[in-house]
Amino acid sequence: MMLLTAGSRGDVEPFAALARRAAAQGHEARLAVPENPGADLSGLDAVSLEVDFQRLIGTQGASPWTAVRHYRTEVGPGMRRMLSAAVRETLAYRPDVVVHHPKVLTAPAVADALGVPHVVVETVPVLTPTREFPAPGVVNRDLGPFNRWTYAVTRGAGRMFRRDIERACAQLPSFTPDSAHSAPAASLVPISPQLLPRPADWPTSAHLTGAWHDDAGAPPLDPDVLRFLRGGAYLMATFGSMAVGDPLARGRAVVEVARAHGLRTLLLTGWGGLALPDALRGDDVHVTSSVPLDAVLPGAALAVHHGGAGTVHTVARAGVPHVIVPFLADQPFWGRQLHRRGLAAAPVPRQRLTTERLTAALVEAVACAATAERVGQEIRREHGVQTALDVVLSC
Structure with missing residues (x-):
């Protein structure tokens, strides 16, 4: 099988877990990933998709508006390299099934050219329409009977990159620009039903598998990190790839609130979303x-984070309550969803992050600890990767 993914670490790690499980069971699996993915790919047959999303975000930011402004110089060229590499690497490997992230827009065409099925992975549930909630990242409030209409926006992404797709697919035999592509054989949604129950109106081809967790275990921690973890109660803070705004102000708010509540702070700077002012340094x-995250979360009192799908699941699996500071895309959706399920404080939008608001959120999150631990136990019983692999092998 060929697995194609794109985006940040949260988009790569689920695919790495699936590739590792497939290989462990004797199946040939090749994983195509962005450069500098930040995920553990040891022991995997991995190739590059020739785009560095960390560099893209570092130069043009995570905002969709800045992405539009930098389309000609950064985003467009990066997407063209990725789409072309996905076609080239898949043709060279000649798999019997293609499993792909929605951003890899050339995957359906190359699967059709090889005469094999393709399976799409909705790391965020934005492709399969439902009346139960709007497409995450499209609108931030429930539209009731009109929720299904919001999914047309995400399905239209291919039109924006139509010429890039056509250029990349010129490598394929018998490709024409008006070629119709087959529908996915299945949609895999690597989300825990503990966090998002399966919508009743989803088709049978959509599989809510549970979260994809890599059972290989986390690599050893740095000795300095280990010493810190053993020093007493702490909170973990990370904003992942979110580098917009003022990282020093956010770092200041997190540390001051933690100290006010007798907690130490494990501050993960990620791709630049958090930073520590010199005046607040200390033991x-x-x-x-x-x-x-798997290695440091089980001992944490709570986690302050941006609400990316990967981080949401890792924190929830550890049984730790959340304070979510959403920036964009699906993050407000997860903030609301976890708050509704009693796992998190009401989300604090990053533009409104202050010491006062974060203090109130921390108090609210601590009260969620018992529910978070119970849900974490349920998630740890899930077999999401195996469920997903069984679906892929049945296609």
Whole structure:
């Protein structure tokens, strides 16, 4: 099988988990990923899709408006390289099934050219329409009977990149610009039903598998991180790839609130979303760019984060309550959803993040601890990767 993914670490790790499970069961699996993905790919047959999303975000930011402004110089060329590499690498591998992220828009065409099925992975549930909630990242409030209409926006992404898709697919035999592509054999949604129950109006081809967790275990922690974890109660804060706004102000708010509540702070700077002002340095704060979240979350009192789907699931699996500071895309959706399910404080939009608001959110989140632990136990019993692999192998 060929697995194609694109985006940040949260988009890569689920695919790496699926590739590792497939290989462990004797199946040939090749994983195509962005450059500098930030995920553990050890032992995997992995190739590059020739685009560095970390560099893209570093130069043009995470906002869709800045992405539009930088389309000609950064976003467009990066997408063209990725779409073309996906076709080239898949043709070279000649798999019997293609499993792909929705951003890899050339995957259906190359699967059709090879005469094999393709399976789409909705790391965020934005492709399969439902009346139960609007497409995450399209609108931020429930539209009732009109929710299904919001999914047309996400399905229209291919039109924006139509010429890039056609250029990349020129490598395919018998490709014409007006070629119709087959529908996915299945849609895999690597989300826990503990966080998002399966909508009643989804078709049978949509599989809510549970979260995809890599059972290989996290790599060893740095000794300095280990010493910090053993020093007493702490909160973990990360904003992942979200680098817009003022990272120093956010870091200041997190550390001040943690200290006011007798907590130490593990501050993960990620791709630049958090930073520590010099005046707040101390033994009760440990700053590092990244750590395996699975290894540091089980001992945390709570987690302050941006609400990306990958982080949401990792925190929930650890049984830790959330304070979600959403920036964009699906993050407000997850903030609302986890708050409704009693796992998180009401979300604090990043433009409104202050010490006062974060203090209130921390108090509310701590009250969610018992529910978070119970839900974490249920998520740890799920077999999302195996369920997904069984669906792929049946296609």
